[in-house]
Amino acid sequence: xxxxxxxxxxxxxxxxxxxxxxxxxxKVLNFLDLAGTWDPSLAFVMGGAVIVAFFGYRAxxxxxxxxxxxxFRVPEATEIDRRVVVGPAIxxxxxxxxxxxxxxxxxxxxxxxxGTLAFVxxxxxxxxxxxxxxxxxxxxxxEPAQG
Amino acid sequence: MTEFTPVASLIGGAxxxxxxxxxxxWEGRIAGISGIAGRLLPPYRDGAFLSRLGFVLGxxxxxxxxxxxxxxxxxxxxSSNVPLMAAAGLIVGFGAVWGNGCTSGHxxxxxxxxxxxxxxxxxxxxxxxxxxxxxxxxxxxx
Numbered sequence: 417x418x419x420x421x422x423x424x425x426x427x428x429x430x431x432x433x434x435x436x437x438x439x440x441x442x443k444v445l446n447f448l449d450l451a452g453t454w455d456p457s458l459a460f461v462m463g464g465a466v467i468v469a470f471f472g473y474r475a476x477x478x479x480x481x482x483x484x485x486x487x488f489r490v491p492e493a494t495e496i497d498r499r500v501v502v503g504p505a506i507x508x509x510x511x512x513x514x515x516x517x518x519x520x521x522x523x524x525x526x527x528x529x530x531g532t533l534a535f536v537x538x539x540x541x542x543x544x545x546x547x548x549x550x551x552x553x554x555x556x557x558x559e560p561a562q563g
Numbered sequence: 564m565t566e567f568t569p570v571a572s573l574i575g576g577a578x579x580x581x582x583x584x585x586x587x588x589w590e591g592r593i594a595g596i597s598g599i600a601g602r603l604l605p606p607y608r609d610g611a612f613l614s615r616l617g618f619v620l621g622x623x624x625x626x627x628x629x630x631x632x633x634x635x636x637x638x639x640x641x642s643s644n645v646p647l648m649a650a651a652g653l654i655v656g657f658g659a660v661w662g663n664g665c666t667s668g669h670x671x672x673x674x675x676x677x678x679x680x681x682x683x684x685x686x687x688x689x690x691x692x693x694x695x696x697x698x699x700x701x702x703x704x705x
Contacts, residue, residue: 419617421589426621427628429582429594429667434629434637436568436575442640443565448696455565457572462670464576465583469675472584482591489591491663491673493680500680501687503662504669508688510654512695513647517666518659519596521652522622524639531641535652542656543601550661551606 430523436461439523441515595668597659
């Protein structure tokens with residue numbers, strides 16, 4: 417059941433990425449290219465998503481608990497530590513080089529472009545490396561839910 | 564050049580937001596793609612593997628569904644520079660997981676929850692990405 421619900425939600429998310437244009441790296445790179453062929457569309461993607469999630473989350477949290485599990489697992493960390501600065505800086509560099517962030521890259525996979533097929537396997541390798549390094553020296557426990 | 568598409572982008576964005584809200588309502592989890600995809604890899608610390616697999620399979624099948632419904636091929640321009648894309652993939656995967664989130668986890672879910680960490684993270688990855696495109700297109704590039 418959880419598998420099917422998530423399949424549907426992943427599909428909704430992915431269709432949103434395709435419809436919005438965010439799964440096209442050219443559109444992302446043009447959004448980031450303020451000094452050149454700037455395409456502000458992606459501000460509307462972020463805006464639409466954040467407005468819906470802002471009000472939607474409030475309604476959901478007001479219910480007190482999720483439908484299929486015991487409790488909400490949202491990140492509780494508030495400290496601005498080194499990782500939350502260094503990680504996004506590294507991620508932003510790769511995003512600017514390629515026009516891909518993880519969601520659009522996975523969504524573009526089935527279109528089979530050479531660049532996408534080169535990107536996704538190494539993306540998983542990078543994710544594995546970060547999880548491995550992050551796990552060193554810290555006691556195993558519940559992970560922060562953010563992502 | 565790419566066409567400015569405010570309406571389609573707003574609608575697509577709203578679908579992304581709705582997916583995030585429904586995932587929170589159903590399983591109480593953040594719809595962050597780097598978190599979901601990264602936790603398909605070991606170690607496994609909770610029982611949500613099948614949920615995550617379902618979400619990723621849904622993402623991957625989205626273009627096929629859009630094509631089947633609309634009948635229009637999905638146009639994309641992806642760099643075919645294999646070394647560049649492979650390096651970028653490694654950098655994106657590492658940075659997104661190291662920073663506990665990417666465009667979806669910090670940029671959509673975190674901002675919607677008014678998380679201070681996510682505001683910082685989003686400002687940094689947007690700023691660095693903009694600077695990277697500036698350098699590759701206007702300083703190094705033609």
